[in-house]
Amino acid sequence: MPGVIVVGTQWGDEGKGKIIDLLTTQAKHIVRxxxxxxxxxxxxxxxxxxxxxxxxxxxxxxxxxxxxxxxTVIDPKVLIQEIxxxxxxxxxxxxxxxxxPAAHIIFPYHCTLDRLLEDKKGERRIGTTGRGIxxxxxxxxxxxxxxxxxxxxxxxxxxxxxxxxxLKNEELQKLYGEDPISYQPLLKEYTSYAExxxxxxxxxxxxxxxxxxxxxxxxxxxxxxxxxDGTHGTYxxxxxxxTLAGGIAVGAGVGPSHIHHTIGVIKAYTTRVGNGPLPxxxxxxxxxxxxxxxxxxxxxxxxxxxxxWFDAMIAKTAVNLNxxxxxxxxxxxxxxxxxxxxxxxxxxxxxIEIHNFPYLADELERVxxxxxxxxxxxxxxxxxxSIEDLPKNALRYLERIQQLCGIPISILSFGPExxxxxxxxxxxxxxxxxx
Ligand code: GDP
Ligand code: IMO
Ligand code: MG
Numbered sequence: 001m002p003g004v005i006v007v008g009t010q011w012g013d014e015g016k017g018k019i020i021d022l023l024t025t026q027a028k029h030i031v032r033x034x035x036x037x038x039x040x041x042x043x044x045x046x047x048x049x050x051x052x053x054x055x056x057x058x059x060x061x062x063x064x065x066x067x068x069x070x071x072t073v074i075d076p077k078v079l080i081q082e083i084x085x086x087x088x089x090x091x092x093x094x095x096x097x098x099x100x101p102a103a104h105i106i107f108p109y110h111c112t113l114d115r116l117l118e119d120k121k122g123e124r125r126i127g128t129t130g131r132g133i134x135x136x137x138x139x140x141x142x143x144x145x146x147x148x149x150x151x152x153x154x155x156x157x158x159x160x161x162x163x164x165x166x167l168k169n170e171e172l173q174k175l176y177g178e179d180p181i182s183y184q185p186l187l188k189e190y191t192s193y194a195e196x197x198x199x200x201x202x203x204x205x206x207x208x209x210x211x212x213x214x215x216x217x218x219x220x221x222x223x224x225x226x227x228x229d230g231t232h233g234t235y236x237x238x239x240x241x242x243t244l245a246g247g248i249a250v251g252a253g254v255g256p257s258h259i260h261h262t263i264g265v266i267k268a269y270t271t272r273v274g275n276g277p278l279p280x281x282x283x284x285x286x287x288x289x290x291x292x293x294x295x296x297x298x299x300x301x302x303x304x305x306x307x308x309w310f311d312a313m314i315a316k317t318a319v320n321l322n323x324x325x326x327x328x329x330x331x332x333x334x335x336x337x338x339x340x341x342x343x344x345x346x347x348x349x350x351x352i353e354i355h356n357f358p359y360l361a362d363e364l365e366r367v368x369x370x371x372x373x374x375x376x377x378x379x380x381x382x383x384x385x386s387i388e389d390l391p392k393n394a395l396r397y398l399e400r401i402q403q404l405c406g407i408p409i410s411i412l413s414f415g416p417e418x419x420x421x422x423x424x425x426x427x428x429x430x431x432x433x434x435x
Contacts, residue, residue: 002217003254004427005245006328008225009264009318011272013298013305015330015413016265017041020057020221022411022421023263026428027217030058030066031208033251034241035223036073036106036136037082038129040299044416050086051299054079056221059091065211067204070102071241071251073136074148075111076193083200099197100204100253101149107190109168109181110135116176126237127274129300137240139164152194152201161187205253212258217428220259222248226318234361237276245322261427263410264324266315268332268397270308273298277364280308280344280371294334295416309371311344312404317357319405326410326425329401332394333414338376341397345404346370374400381414384422 006023008014021043024030037053043060044050052059054074056066068074083093110132117135118125128134139145144164150156162183169180211218224243227233231242241247245262249255269289272278282288287307289296296305318324335341347354347367358364377391384390390398402409410425 002215002428003212003220003258003260004218005220005222005248005259005262005322007222007245007248007262007264007322007324008228008243009266009322009324009327010225010270010314011227011278012039012223012225013271013273014225014265014267015328016222017043017052017057018330018413018416018418018421019263019265019328019411020219021045021060022418022423023219023427024058024061024064027058027219028064029208029211029216029218030056030064031069031218031220031252031254032056032067032072032223033069033220033248034071034243035239036131036133037075037078038131038133038239038300039223041221041223042299042416045418048089050089053082053300055082055086055093055097058219058221059086059093059097062092064096065207066097067208067252068097068099068103069204069252070100071247072100073104073106073133073140073241074099075106075131076151076190076197080193080196094199097200098202098204098207099148099200101147101152101201103148104136104140104145105148105151105190106132106136107146107168108186109165109172110139112172112178116178124236125275129298131300134240148197148201151190152198154191157191157194158187161190208252208254212254220248220252220254226264226321227314229321232321232359234276234364237274237361245324261325262323263326263328263427264318264322265328265330266318267330268310268335270311270314271296271305272308273301273303273305277361278306278308279313279347279364279367280311280342280369282307282309288338289334294331309342309344309369310401311369312401313344313347313357315401315405319407324407326408326427327401327405328411328413329398329409330413332398332412333380333382333420335376335397336380336382337378339378341374341376342371343374343400343404344369345372372400382420384412384414387412387422387424
């Protein structure tokens with residue numbers, strides 16, 4: 001089966017965009033399956049940088065067809081701006097970007113409620129991206145959501161919006177003392193979005209099924225990361241979609257038997273943006289890396305990312321939760337100047353080593369990381385052309401990671417650009433190379 005899932009293994013921002021763009025040279029179909037514009041995927045090539053929030057990272061290579069699947073939540077204003085932004089830079093989207101009619105729509109009340117709830121939560125605030133993601137998924141689960149196929153139906157949409165807005169305004173006014181949102185201007189605004197987006201709406205799921213039936217290489221692009229998963233992540237400090245490989249398959253409408261390889265993107269260290277436990281966190285004043293150089297700022301919100309050492313407990317748990325076949329390890333170059341590098345190999349609670357990954361955020365907050373210290377390589381990895389070029393201690397670091405995770409590293413990345421990558425294993429096994 002020619003289906004490949006690319007999933008984040010940590011707390012997002014592992015470099016999924018770069019890896020997707022790279023694998024796209026061999027894939028014809030790319031699907032974003034869950035999440036919304038809380039995601040920010042960065043791709044760099046030929047001196048250009050693209051930041052994509054909703055559009056699949058495969059759009060930048062002209063041989064592809066891209067899909068935004070049913071499991072996503074779409075802010076139409078943001079999507080239209082993003083389409084316009086890449087069209088202005090010469091990337092064609094017409095007849096090659098398709099949106100599932102079943103994807104849910106983010107309305108302004110979702111963004112307002114996201115902010116209001118965060119304000120009210122106090123200590124329990126999550127540090128969301130404020131993009132209305134949680135409240136939109138809440139409406140979906142509550143059977144109050146409105147979907148793209150309904151937005152583009154001129155008869156249905158006004159009726160749906162009117163009934164949902166009545167409930168939402170009650171919530172805004174009675175619970176939060178906010179002003180209500182007026183129906184007519186909102187209807188007018190979203191009707192104009194529908195006119196723009198209508199040409200992109202298509203039966204995405206059947207198109208993907210046909211691609212797979214024709215043995216055409218298909219990539220499912222994960223957003224966020226394993227520990228932001230609403231079910232298995234560091235709840236409640238998570239996002240509201242299922243970010244694991246299984247959730248990605250559901251969001252794309254693809255059965256697990258169609259997936260022949262699941263690749264986990266993992267940084268050579270760990271980062272997290274937003275609140276919640278980060279067991280191998282390094283206090284900012286002791287941090288080994290300069291945020292600016294490592295570019296550890298959120299792609300979507302610009303917030304500084306928190307930084308920790310590579311955490312093998314996290315990595316091994318991600319291998320199991322996603323059924324990973326291999327790892328794409330990114331940002332090795334960021335460790336180039338260090339004398340010593342730590343790997344978290346276990347956790348202690350109250351001085352006693354624990355063997356199962358703690359599922360309660362409270363418990364994970366209390367763990368003490370057990371470290372192993374490896375010597376650094378103190379030489380640049382940014383110009384590698386083969387594995388043989390790796391400094392001895394860098395190879396040793398990577399081999400230790402493979403050993404701890406129990407799966408191979410299939411892709412190694414040592415710079416943001418496409419060419420700063422070594423493809424160690426051919427994920428698609430040479431089936432249909434398109435570029
Ligand atoms: P995503 O959300 O998983 O797609 O990751 P982001 O794009 O939010 O963040 C990853 C950042 O690291 C981006 O600025 C990338 O350009 C950059 N990046 C990706 N791989 C590498 C790498 O191997 N080395 C360096 N230095 N930067 C990288
Ligand atoms: P990509 O795809 C990193 C985090 C937010 C917050 C939590 C919930 O670029 O890896 P939300 O707005 O989703 O309700 O916020 O999830 N978060 C991300 N962190 N990368 C992302 O996406 C993220 N998407 C959401 O910071 O802690
Ligand atoms: Mg990101």
